[in-house]
Amino acid sequence: MADARSVILGRIRAALADRPGPVTVPREYDRVRDLGDVLTLFEKQVADYRAVVRRVAESALPAEIESSLTAHGVRVMVTPADVPTWWRVGQFVWSLDAPMSPLPNAALDRADGVLTGCAVAIAQTGTIVLDAGYAQGRRALTLLPDYHLCVVHADQVVATVPEALARLESTRPLTFISGPSATSDIELDRVEGVHGPRNLEVLIVG
Amino acid sequence: MGTRVALFATCLTDTFFPDTARAVVRLLERLGCDVDFPAAQTCCGQMHYNTGYRAHAVKLAKRHAKAFDGYDAVVAPSGSCAGMVREVYPDLHRRTESVARRTYELSEFLVDVLGVTDVGAYFPHRVTYHPTCHSLRMLGVGEKPLELLRHVRGLDLVELSGADSCCGFGGTFALKNAETSTAMLADKMTHVLETRAQVVTAGDNSCLMHIGGGLSRLKTGVRSLHLAEILASTEEEPWAATP
Amino acid sequence: MGRNPVTWLGSPTFPNAARDALSDVQLRGNLAHATTTIRTKRAAAVAELPDWQRLRESGQAIKDEVLSNLDSYLERLEAAVTARGGIVHWARDAAEANEIVLRLVKEAGASEVVKVKSMATAEIGLNEALEEGGVSAIETDLAELIVQLGDDRPSHILVPAIHRNRSEIRDIFRSRMSGVEDLSDTPAELAEAARAHLRRKFLSAKVAISGANFAVADTGSVVVVESEGNGRMCLTLPETLITVMGIEKLVPTWSDLEVFLQLLPRSSTAERMNPYTSVWTGVTPGDGPRKFHLVLLDNGRTQTLADRVGRQALRCIRCSACLNVCPVYERTGGQAYGSVYPGPIGAILTPQLGAGTDDPQTAALLKSLPFASSLCGACYEVCPVRIDIPSVLVHLRGKAVEGTHTPESVAMAAASWVMQSPARFRLAQRAASVLRLISRRGKVKRLPWPGSKWTDSRDLPAPAAETFSAWWRRTRG
Numbered sequence: 001m002a003d004a005r006s007v008i009l010g011r012i013r014a015a016l017a018d019r020p021g022p023v024t025v026p027r028e029y030d031r032v033r034d035l036g037d038v039l040t041l042f043e044k045q046v047a048d049y050r051a052v053v054r055r056v057a058e059s060a061l062p063a064e065i066e067s068s069l070t071a072h073g074v075r076v077m078v079t080p081a082d083v084p085t086w087w088r089v090g091q092f093v094w095s096l097d098a099p100m101s102p103l104p105n106a107a108l109d110r111a112d113g114v115l116t117g118c119a120v121a122i123a124q125t126g127t128i129v130l131d132a133g134y135a136q137g138r139r140a141l142t143l144l145p146d147y148h149l150c151v152v153h154a155d156q157v158v159a160t161v162p163e164a165l166a167r168l169e170s171t172r173p174l175t176f177i178s179g180p181s182a183t184s185d186i187e188l189d190r191v192e193g194v195h196g197p198r199n200l201e202v203l204i205v206g
Numbered sequence: 207m208g209t210r211v212a213l214f215a216t217c218l219t220d221t222f223f224p225d226t227a228r229a230v231v232r233l234l235e236r237l238g239c240d241v242d243f244p245a246a247q248t249c250c251g252q253m254h255y256n257t258g259y260r261a262h263a264v265k266l267a268k269r270h271a272k273a274f275d276g277y278d279a280v281v282a283p284s285g286s287c288a289g290m291v292r293e294v295y296p297d298l299h300r301r302t303e304s305v306a307r308r309t310y311e312l313s314e315f316l317v318d319v320l321g322v323t324d325v326g327a328y329f330p331h332r333v334t335y336h337p338t339c340h341s342l343r344m345l346g347v348g349e350k351p352l353e354l355l356r357h358v359r360g361l362d363l364v365e366l367s368g369a370d371s372c373c374g375f376g377g378t379f380a381l382k383n384a385e386t387s388t389a390m391l392a393d394k395m396t397h398v399l400e401t402r403a404q405v406v407t408a409g410d411n412s413c414l415m416h417i418g419g420g421l422s423r424l425k426t427g428v429r430s431l432h433l434a435e436i437l438a439s440t441e442e443e444p445w446a447a448t449p
Numbered sequence: 450m451g452r453n454p455v456t457w458l459g460s461p462t463f464p465n466a467a468r469d470a471l472s473d474v475q476l477r478g479n480l481a482h483a484t485t486t487i488r489t490k491r492a493a494a495v496a497e498l499p500d501w502q503r504l505r506e507s508g509q510a511i512k513d514e515v516l517s518n519l520d521s522y523l524e525r526l527e528a529a530v531t532a533r534g535g536i537v538h539w540a541r542d543a544a545e546a547n548e549i550v551l552r553l554v555k556e557a558g559a560s561e562v563v564k565v566k567s568m569a570t571a572e573i574g575l576n577e578a579l580e581e582g583g584v585s586a587i588e589t590d591l592a593e594l595i596v597q598l599g600d601d602r603p604s605h606i607l608v609p610a611i612h613r614n615r616s617e618i619r620d621i622f623r624s625r626m627s628g629v630e631d632l633s634d635t636p637a638e639l640a641e642a643a644r645a646h647l648r649r650k651f652l653s654a655k656v657a658i659s660g661a662n663f664a665v666a667d668t669g670s671v672v673v674v675e676s677e678g679n680g681r682m683c684l685t686l687p688e689t690l691i692t693v694m695g696i697e698k699l700v701p702t703w704s705d706l707e708v709f710l711q712l713l714p715r716s717s718t719a720e721r722m723n724p725y726t727s728v729w730t731g732v733t734p735g736d737g738p739r740k741f742h743l744v745l746l747d748n749g750r751t752q753t754l755a756d757r758v759g760r761q762a763l764r765c766i767r768c769s770a771c772l773n774v775c776p777v778y779e780r781t782g783g784q785a786y787g788s789v790y791p792g793p794i795g796a797i798l799t800p801q802l803g804a805g806t807d808d809p810q811t812a813a814l815l816k817s818l819p820f821a822s823s824l825c826g827a828c829y830e831v832c833p834v835r836i837d838i839p840s841v842l843v844h845l846r847g848k849a850v851e852g853t854h855t856p857e858s859v860a861m862a863a864a865s866w867v868m869q870s871p872a873r874f875r876l877a878q879r880a881a882s883v884l885r886l887i888s889r890r891g892k893v894k895r896l897p898w899p900g901s902k903w904t905d906s907r908d909l910p911a912p913a914a915e916t917f918s919a920w921w922r923r924t925r926g
Contacts, residue, residue, distance in 0.1 A: 004539040008696065012520045018757055023514040028503040029708065045721060099735045102505035105652055105686060125714075125722035138736035139685045139727075160901065161722075162538055162707035170670040170703040171533065173733050176710075176726035181678035183640055184718045185592035185608050188483040188773075191636040194591060194644055195651070196678020196725060215917050217868070221878050222910050224917035229526030243921045249868040253875045254861055256824060262865035269869065343826035372776045376823025381902040388906040389477075389780040390823070417699030422892055435603060 005170065031162040038123040038159050039204055042077025042152075043128025050192050051200040058205050061088050061151070065115065068149055068201055074112035078103060078145060080137030087115060087151070098135050108140060113147035114197075119174075121157045122164045126179065128152060129164060131172045139173055148197040150177075154206030208238040208341035209319070212277035214309070216287045216411070218248040223411045228446065229438035230283050230312060236438075237320055252290040255298075257378045264298045270286040271295070271302040277428065279319060280309040282387075283434045285341025285409045288314075293344050296326065311341055312434055313350040313409060323353045330360030334403035335395070335433075339372050350432055351409055358436060364401040375416035391420045398428060405429050407436055412428040451544040452811075453749060454574035457602065467781040476782050479614045487773045490719035491831070492764030497721070498711065507708045510765035515666075515699045516754060522666040522699045525785040529669025533731020534742040540693075542748050547578035550658065550691055553742055554584050558691040559656040563647075565673060565680045566590035567660025568606060568767050569693045569746055571789040575666045577659070586658070587650055589679035591643050598625040604783030604791060606769040607717050612782050615639065622712065638683065640677075647679065649907070657683035657738070660696040661767065663709060664743075667702045670730040671743070674713060676723050684727050690738040696745050697754075697763040709766060712833035716768035749802030758844040762797045764834040769794075771828035771838060776823055786821065787814045793828035796821050797841040800849075819845035856899075857905035878916050884912045 002010075034042050039055065056064040064090040069077065071166040074092065081098035088094045095111060097103045106114060108114075114127045117135030128150055130136045135151075142148050157163050182197030192198065211234055215227040223278040227243075234241045251266030270291070275278045282288040295302035305328050316322055324357065335355055341347045355363050374390025381387075394417055399405045406421070411432055418430025439445030452458070460466065470476060495501050515522055516877045527537045540546035554562055562579065564570065565588050574585040574595075588597045595610035597602050599621040603609030610618065619634040622642050629642050659680065663672040673680050684690060702705060714723045719843060732741050754760050772778045772792030783791030788799040800815040828838040850858060867873045884893050888911035896904045904907055915923075 002547060004541050007522050008539050008543055008747045008751065009523070011747065012523075012696075012754060015751050015755035015760075016517065016519070017755075020513070020517040020757075023510050023517055025510040025514060026503070026506050028504075029500040029507055029711075031707070048721075049724075053588050060747070080698045102735065104543070107650060109648075122722070127722045132733070132736055139681065140737075144683060161711050163706060165707045165710075168703075170665060170706075170728060171730040173730075173736050174726075174728035175681065176722065176728075177669045178720070178722035180724070180726050181676070182724045183636075183677045184487075185590070185595070185610060185637040185677075186618060186639060187479070188487045188608055188611065189636065190718070190720070191640050192636060194640045194677035194679070195589070195647065195682055217874070220917045221881060222911050224913045224915065224920055227917040228920065243918070243925070245918065245922070245926075246871050247869055248874040249864075251865075251868070254865060256846070257857075257861065258819075258843065258848075258850040259858075259861045259865070260847050262861060265865065266868055294728075339823070339825035339827075370827075372823045372825035372827070374776070374823060376825070379820065379823045380907075381899060383464050383777070384902040384905065385464070385469060385471050386777055386780055386821075389471050390776050391906070395528055415910060418908060419903075419909060422908040423906065432814055442553070 015058050022039050030160065033124070033160050035124060035159045036084060038157050039154055041086070041183060042121055042123035042157050043124060043204060045123065046179070049126055051179050053202040053204065055204045061203070061205055062086050064203055065089050067086055068203065069113070072113065072147055072149060072199070076111045077113050077115055078108060078111040078141060079115045080135060082113060082142060083117065083135045096140055104187065105140065105144060108144035109138045111145045113149060114142050114145040115149045116142055117151045118156060119165045120167045121152045122161055123157055123159050125161060129168060130175045130177065133172065142175065143196060146197055147199040149203070151203050151205060154204065208240050210278045211241050212274050212280045213243045214247060214280045214282040214287065215243065216282055219283060219411050222415065223432065225297060225413055226283050226432040226434050227306045229408065229432070229434040230281065233325060233434060233438040236280065237322060237325060242277070244273050250287050250290050252287055253377055255290065255294060267295050267298045267302050271305040274305050277308065279315060280305060281312055281315045282309065282311045283409065283432060284411065285311045285338050285345050285347060286412060288371055289340040289344035296392055309346060311345055311409060312320045313347050314345065316354060317350045321432035325437050325438055327358040327437045328360050328444070329358050329436045329439045331405050332362040332403045333405045333407055333436065334364045334366045334398060334401040334436055336366055336373060336406060336408045336409050336413065338413045341409050342370060347409070354433070354437060361436070364403050366397055366401055372419050373413050375413045380416060391416060395420050397423070399426060403428065405431050407431050407433050409433050413430050423430065452808065453803045453806060454543050455749065455790070455799055456788045456811050456814055457571050458779065460814050462813050463821040463855055464817060466785035466787060470781045470785045475573055476612050477780065479612055479778055480782050482778045484773050488721055491716065491770060491773065494715040494719045494721065498715070504712055505710055507766060507837050508712050508833055511700055511705050511708060512834050513699060516697065516760060516763055519696065519754065522701060523696060525666040526664055526669060526699060529667065530743050533669050534816065535669065535731040535743055538742060538744045540744055543573035546573050546693060546746050546748065547575055549744055550575060550693065551584065553689070553691050554579065554656050557656045559584065561585050561587065561653060561654065562656045562658050563587050563589050563650055563654040563683050563687065565657065565659040565675065565683045566593045567693065568789060569660045569695050570658060571603065573746065573748060575693070589647050589683060591640065591677060593620060594643055598622070599749055601814055602784050603789055605772060606767050606790065612784070630830065631849050651682040651686055654687045654690045656691065657687040658691045658693065659683055661692050661698050662713070664694060664699050665703050665706065666699050668730055668922060670703065670728050672706065674723050674726045674750040675725050676718065678725055681725055681727055684729065685737045688738055689740040691742045691744065693744045693746055696747055696750050713766055713768055716770040716831065716833040744896050749804065752804060753801040753836040759797065759801050759841055761836050762794065762801060762841060764836055765794050765798065766834060768833055770831040770833065774827040774831050776825060778829070793822060794836070795840045797838055797845060800845055819849055875918065878912065882912045885914070902905065
């Protein structure tokens with residue numbers, strides 16, 4: 001008996017016996033779009049998801065991180081080991097996650113929050129994208145703690161989805177985050193706060 | 207001499223609603239058209255096609271194309287039948303392409319071909335308009351019927367909420383899924399009654415037969431009337447259905 | 450070949466199921482509320498993109514390109530996934546897919562799995578198959594959880610519990626979860642209850658099972674689009690991840706996703722972007738599962754591909770926009786379609802995936818589905834990949850009546866014969882005028898079957914005393 005793979009491929013070739021003509025994919029949609037000031041738009045769209053978002057100056061970043069964490073009343077924060085040391089502001093307990101010494105899930109679950117950077121941000125949709133690169137850590141890190149504080153630099157913000165995808169490498173583990181976790185499963189109306197972090201806070205630097 | 211127009215009355219209107227076809231004739235002649243009614247016409251085959259009997263539809267399409275050969279324009283008081291000819295026929299048989307190109311639904315013909323939105327009509331009643339699905343989505347008549355109605359003197363046009371929802375007719379759907387069809391009709395009637403209109407109008411007698419049949423069964427007193435009959439009506443000659 | 454579980458065993462034909470659903474006043478209220486909400490929101494989300502129609506055209510073409518060369522794209526995907534440490538399996542039908550998954554779960558030493566909502570696994574009845582094999586599957590999507598805890602069936606592609614309102618959901622949770630006696634019916638509290646209920650399961654699960662929204666043939670990357678974070682939990686925490694994916698879910702390249710990540714969220718939940726989208730490629734050391742299995746599922750897809758008109762149904766990205774705008778779906782709900790795929794897309798997908806069944810009751814259901822539409826065309830207007838659902842419905846109606854000898858086919862043939870000749874048509878018009886004898890004030894109130902199907906709820910106008918053609922001959926002829 002032939003194996004499933006060759007049977008399925010054989011069925012496909014038989015099904016396409018009519019040789020449907022070559023398809024030319026039209027690409028008339030907007031890859032880039034003038035949306036005015038992308039930082040202003042990004043801020044507005046993130047806020048629209050009921051996430052907390054603030055514009056901050058580069059020099060004031062540590063103080064702003066501190067004020068966010070204080071306002072949120074956290075004590076134990078997790079963060080990837082490669083975030084800049086000056087982000088890890090005083091009076092909080094910082095648990096560092098590193099490839100050689102990953103924190104157990106239980107520790108992530110117990111932490112009050114997580115602080116990361118991001119890879120790219122999309123203004124039109126209010127999305128941040130993590131690619132497990134610099135200052136972002138592995139995926140579980142930004143998933144289990146109930147509070148995610150994310151630092152976005154101005155040069156990481158692009159206007160459209162196509163621009164963002166062009167900056168990303170698909171073979172890295174990617175997470176697109178648009179607001180806090182939410183559901184539309186009750187009467188098709190959006191409610192924030194299910195399994196992922198229920199509180200998302202974004203600091204836009206620059 | 208004006209444009210040579212063939213009236214494609216549709217089998218339903220011919221049999222059940224001759225007043226509508228007479229109204230089209232009166233209206234188009236008033237606007238200077240030379241109207242003819244090709245006697246060879248019967249049915250466009252839409253019912254067969256939509257119910258899955260394509261081979262019968264192909265035969266009817268071929269003979270329909272022949273019946274309307276040689277006219278500048280073919281005008282139908284039906285978005286659904288005009289849609290069948292224009293959008294489906296070319297897929298059924300090559301020989302129907304010409305009639306497909308020359309076929310118009312009434313409001314399209316008035317606005318796009320004759321270039322009129324004020325047809326000089328007078329109809330002093332409170333009216334609401336239901337855009338039928340095929341006129342809206344297959345032909346894309348858009349605002350044209352409403353434009354025409356807005357120019358009718360004396361007419362009080364009331365917006366129908368949920369207007370673009372199907373009334374539930376759907377040809378044989380009304381029989382094969384009678385309960386679902388009736389549930390859709392019930393919501394459409396509720397919206398019609400909310401407008402407190404005296405008359406509900408549309409560009410298709412099939413949908414009007416459905417909506418009107420429901421309104422009549424419930425003894426609501428609201429009349430269903432084809433758009434053509436409103437547009438044909440003038441102050442001098444108010445439209446009166448044949449006795 | 451076993452029975453294809455894409456339809457539920459013993460389901461009646463659509464008109465019969467619809468009759469029951471229509472009499473459920475609560476259901477109709479819930480559906481009208483939910484679909485009206487989402488329709489308005491979708492229209493606003495779509496209006497934000499000036500290039501929406503151009504995106505739809507691209508989406509259609511990309512999917513058509515995939516379908517036209519499906520064999521080579523699948524081979525490319527397989528090679529890319531394998532190169533990145535994933536293991537690819539092929540399943541001809543539901544039974545084979547279920548066997549593969551059950552074997553993999555057992556090899557991983559698990560007796561419990563967490564699941565991300567997936568149409569493919571619902572279509573093959575995976576949960577039931579795992580249950581029979583001694584493995585319990587825990588649905589983690591809120592709506593799936595509601596369906597599972599309520600011993601219910603799904604009624605929507607995106608929101609399987611759309612037929613339930615908040616107080617019904619609260620009642621289900623109260624009776625099936627522990628420690629929620631005081632639960633209120635506010636959506637936020639219900640979501641919180643689900644969070645607490647599933648947290649421990651996520652942290653202890655060894656195996657997760659997901660579907661896939663897209664897979665990139667070039668790179669082997671797999672994409673899951675979700676809202677709650679239950680997807681991320683399943684895709685990242687367990688050691689083993691098994692993804693079951695229909696063979697049509699491919700896009701050729703990474704940049705093709707730029708089209709679908711715009712089309713899908715706005716069409717389905719009417720958002721600019723859904724809260725979470727996860728992309729992974731094979732296995733990444735130190736991040737996420739250590740084992741990744743990808744099961745490629747046929748289960749009727751290749752026979753669908755063989756139909757030149759019907760194959761466009763395989764473009765579907767499961768957004769459910771067509772359900773939300775469908776006037777039939779809005780009245781009957783999803784369960785009347787007898788399948789995990791309800792609504793307009795279900796009416797064209799289910800009969801094609803399930804074709805060839807030898808169960809007469811299933812065959813009758815499949816034949817009834819393409820007629821579950823008034824052909825109003827609202828579905829085609831919103832479909833993000835421009836599936837011409839009305840045309841496919843008509844095409845499948847043709848297949849359903851082909852070669853049948855029924856009162857209907859006889860009537861259709863007779864009507865066609867009559868309409869072939871104007872003279873015969875005139876005679877038929879005259880014959881129809883006998884209806885005038887049973888009419889009152891121009892209305893026919895009651896007809897025998899099958900006319901009763903009309904006159905049960907609607908008056909029929911009596912044929913005119915003089916047809917238009919007769920009038921024309923008399924006055925102008």
